[in-house]
Amino acid sequence: MKALVVDDQANVRLLLSHILRTRNGCTVSVAANGREALALLVRESFDIVVLDLLMPVLDGVETLTVIRRTPALSQTPVIVLSAVRDERKVRQLLRLGIAAYLTKPLRPLDVAERIQQILDRLGDAPAVADDGPAERALAARADLRPQMIAATEQLFGLMLGIEVGAAGTREPLTSGDDVASAVLRLEREAVDLEFAITAPRAMSERMTAQYLQAGDVVTDADVSATLREFATIIGGRLQTALRQRGDVVSLGEPTVSRLGAEACERAGGIRVTYTSSAHDLRFMTTLRAVPGARLARTVQDADRRIEDPAHVHAATPATAG
Amino acid sequence: MYTPPPQPPPVDPEVIEMLASLQEPGEPDLVAELVTLFLRDTPERLRDLQARPLDAGHASRVAHAVKGSAGNLGATQLQDLASALEQAGHRGDSADALARLADAIDVEFAHVAAHLEALLAKRAHGAE
Known part of the structure; x- marks a missing residue:
């Protein structure tokens, strides 16, 4: 699994990369803002994106909006990880489509567990009979x-x-x-x-x-x-x-x-x-x-x-x- | 003789222990790397809070970043002060009120930094 971590804080990028790599077995790339993230996303394919909200240059909501409007990226699961606890913001994210909303400060083991659940779910084959x-x-x-x-x-x-x-x-x-x-x-x-x-x-x-x-x-x-x-x-x-x-x-x-x-x-x-x-x-x-x-x-x-x-x-x- | 109650350490040792538990053998010291990044990046952010009068929106954004990185290392008091400044900025509190909180953040960061530098020295010594 390939993961992209997008956060303007270097220590968050380091900690998240460490968790994704060692606990979830992911190959990890990092970006410090939405613009860097989009530049990577158009060049490489990622299985999951972990996105901060408040970032300079291009923030998390703007980045997610572009991701959802880009046909090649629109189905990419995005986990938002943020210290923002604004209900309107969360509703806006839900409308755009996110796989999970996790709050900061990071609780690394919880984050690893939630990310693993989402990665497991990605691999689930739905049980739907094909008879009509x-x-x-x-x-x-x-x-x-x-x-x-x-x-x-x-x-x-x-x-x-x-x-x-x-x-x-x-x-x-x-x-x-x-x-x-x-x-x-x-x-x-x-x-x-x-x-x-x-x-x-x-x-x-x-x-x-x-x-x-x-x-x-x-x-x-x-x-x-x-x-x-x-x-x-x-x-x-x-x-x-x-x-x-x-x-x-x-x-x-x-x-x-x-x-x-x-x-x-x-x-x-x-x-x-x-x-x-x-x-x-x-x-x-x-x-x-x-x-x-x-x-x-x-x-x-x-x-x-x-x-x-x-x-x-x-x-x-x-x-x- | 009156003994003042002990002050909680500026950095929660349980958070540091939890971070240390994520260490993988043969990899660089994760705690040391996280602390080094925090000590490198935070002073730059705090310099942004020295302008007077302090712009509420700018103070709020900077405080949000400090809140997150302080929380990740268990610097609870610093995290709380940054959270208070973030909220004060959102509310549009007076420049004086914002400045008082920014000053308190500076003072608390000095405590946190001293504690973390000692921690770094100890870890470096322990690794020798």
Whole structure:
């Protein structure tokens, strides 16, 4: 693996290079600012870039913007490592597309571990069956998997202060789970993509309670609003990634529903389970391809379920009462 | 007789130990290299904080860099002062307030530098 470290501070470059070389087995090049980095990136191919934010000449956001707009570099994983803790800045980075956001001062062993997780993920082969146009459309976009994982992990850390990580297990979808989905309409294809975050009811309430901070009343509307916001943000990140690939894509209005008997119909797609041992959380994100016509019906169904509470109870006998 | 409580060292020994634990056999002394770079680069940055009146945006950027490199070596008090100056610059605090923080950073850097130079000498001696 070839890594590029971009930081204006010589001691940070030295320490990061040492970690990447000795702990992660990378061959490392360094650059002191964004301009130097871009000059190297157009000459050589790198598997991963570790980027500082505040730098002279060309800062981290400007550099990342150029990287994402350059077709040959747009898919290069970029880890941002910075002492900046500005939420707006982090959101801007998430929209541009980053593999991780790590804070300074450097905790070298943590950095080595996170970088190793990301490098391992790069080598993951997604399990997508190639048995139909929808599956083929999804398989062609299997590289979205690490971006879906990174966006989800970062969002939980950023908005809820909960560290979650993708787990190796695949959980079945269960009747009664809350599911927030956002449709990514692929304009040039007969297939659309659907991103969904699926959470057991108890977890939805717990994470919303944390979001609203202890003591606030948690209602179904709050749970829905949080999940919908999550689906919008992660869906937006996937939309950006798709556009960088050259897809013409628009993000539909997210919907929230509760899984009923159709739970088993939603099997398939790129499915990732997340856990947080500290908070005993377990939830899932999925990205699946759906024929456009069927998807439209699915969205309408979900809308109807939200607007009609009686329908929710009718569809989810497991959670009634 | 009153004995003042011991002051924490200007550089956290646990951070230095952690950095030393990253050392690979047969490679140059990582701690010595990191310390040498810090002692080489930081005075230049601090000279940028000597201008009076101090420009808030410039002070903030310089302080951000000092905060990061001090934190990496466990110079906690220096890191905190640099962080305070960075925030003060962001808030647009008065030039006087910025200058007071810049002066405090200078004083603390002198402590840190003396400590690190002693550490370098000790490591060089230990290597002989």
